[in-house]
Amino acid sequence: MLNIRMLAAATSLVALAAGTMGPAAALDPEKPVIALSNSFYGNTWRRQMVDAFTAEAEKAKAAGQIADFVVLNGDGSVNQQNSQLAELILRGVDAIAINAASETALNGLAEKACAAGIKVIAFDSLLTADCAYKLSFDFTGYKTEQAEATLDLIGNKGNVIVVRGVKGSGPDNLMYSAQKKVLDAHPDVKVVAEVYGQATASVAQSAIGNVLPSLPHVDAVLGQGGSDDFGIAQAFEQAGGPYAEKLPVIEGGGSSDFVLWWNEKAKDGYRTTSMNTTPGIGGAAFWLAYEIVKGAEAPKDMTMPVATVEAANLEQMAAGLKPGMIISPSYDDAWVKENLLTAK
Template identity: 25%
Template sequence: MHTRRDLLAAGAGAALAGIAGTAAAQTYEPGCFKPFSASTKTIQYPARKGPYRIALANGYAGNSWRIQMIKSLKAYAATPEIKPHIKELKVVSTGTDVAAQLGAIDNFINAGFDAILTIAVSPTSFKPVIKRAKDAGVVLIPFDNVLDTDEVIQVNEDQFEMGRLMGRWLEKNGVTSGKVLEIRGLPGNSVDRDRHLGFREIMEKHKGVQIVEVVGNWDDGTSQKVAADAIAVHGRFNGIYTQAGSNGTVRALIEAKHPFVPIGAEGENGFRKMVYAHHKDGLKGASAAQSPGLVAVALKAAVAALQGQKLPQYISVPIPYVEYPQMAPGKNFYPELPDTFYVANEFPPCNINITAPDIMKQSEGNT
């Protein structure tokens, strides 16, 4: 009879061996779990009998995206597809301190959890905890803010491409010279870094562009303040890219009586409502959404990995993107929902559709 330690050691070895594969090999539900590129490796763990103990080790929880993400996890975990596979679901948010997040992950490993989902506070500090998870046979799945590693399964949208999309949007609307306001996200996170680099790749081709960079923490209130301060100091901008906190960015323009300019922004319901209301006044907006529902894809991947399915090491989720001529109430924004609600929560290839009422009725607290 095999002990749990025997099975865990076998799992660690199998996962490591699986990394040598390529995404061209047959993988589970390829329509849902799409490899990031043709060279993406695969990972496969030995099947483990469910139901499973699964944890979320979140970091920062101080903006509407993170709150909706936690609620989305709880909502998806309660669906008929997933609920039978989950024995226990724990959620903890540790703030922006790397050591605190690593400590939470270690606690879950030591407590015998089968899988741990995480939004990494830092993309570069996880090597020791990755090894500890692997040695214990624990499936560790970073999503959204992912890690600079190919040793674990990860789930994300292409953040470089999201930044490029916003740069191309400004180009398309004639923003190739003058001042451009770039409102960045939470410092130290891979999403902020990669979007920034993608945006700069496009914008820096235009020598006449002067970029003013501020930090909005992906938060409406912070973004509104830093945008207002930038307008007060620098005057008129020809275009804006705001990673999130998009509602606050537009409010800053309105309150400062700054002319509407092309804006590339996130997927907040309020931003799309305001663009729809003001596009004839010059508010030309593009919205590329990093869905809080990524957590559902990560949870589905964790269950599949625990069942022994072969998955791409880096799972790429398509970017939900819409420009102002296509924004329409009831289609890609919803007048009855809060401005802070992120509207892209459907992943048809994964059979995931988390409805707004199901999300809104959940709590965002630790469990």
């Protein structure tokens, strides 16, 4: 198995299972090699996404559907991901599923891959190369809906903190733009701070903890998910003072830790919202790449569903949840055929 989890410190690509994969011409065309190029591995969502890709790839390999698969994880930088793409092109893989560090800076190598006959499937954090298939979420739509619901819970007035996601990523830009548009439409809502949480509980907790002492009372926090929601909640609980009596409305991003926390707070009347992109998209991206390599016709642009937790299903969703996870279904080949390949 060509399965390499390269963290920020592991930048060498020599470890790409040298010797276990011959030249592209020697591979069985009926059994492709599918690669994942993941720009960032530093939060729960991304790790779970990689696990979803790997789980489906292992199933396909065990069933004899693919020759092998490759997983490369980066440090969030364009330079490292460009190196990944160059190596994958040199290796002659059949398809690359890419969660991109930049919408534009990787386009040159993506187009080079396409020209070499490699199928490129950009997902979650997209690139804009015309030759790439694109599988993503409606970040603008769902973040607009969630921001409006959150502001409704504070009567559309008060002080708000905006916690942004992975700096420089396409999803961060889309979600932030959607949130700003909603905020701009509510003149009685004041943004008192903006911080980056990197979609990570510990980073978000530290960022909120650093700014809280200098802020007026905060009524709501707009986040981006990953696991920032639980980190934000922890920061306010540790701050104590007035927040010991009344916590702000903190947007949930689908982390199981937050949903479990919210389920307990709901017993005392706490209300909020939770919507999240699903890291199971990694599995969907694998099967989409596989089907395209095998000749399936797919739309150039495809949209994944998001997961929603609300008061009506909170208790049900919390039941049996394990800590440290992001709420997500799994997506297999049958799901991809029914929901993506038939999309218009």
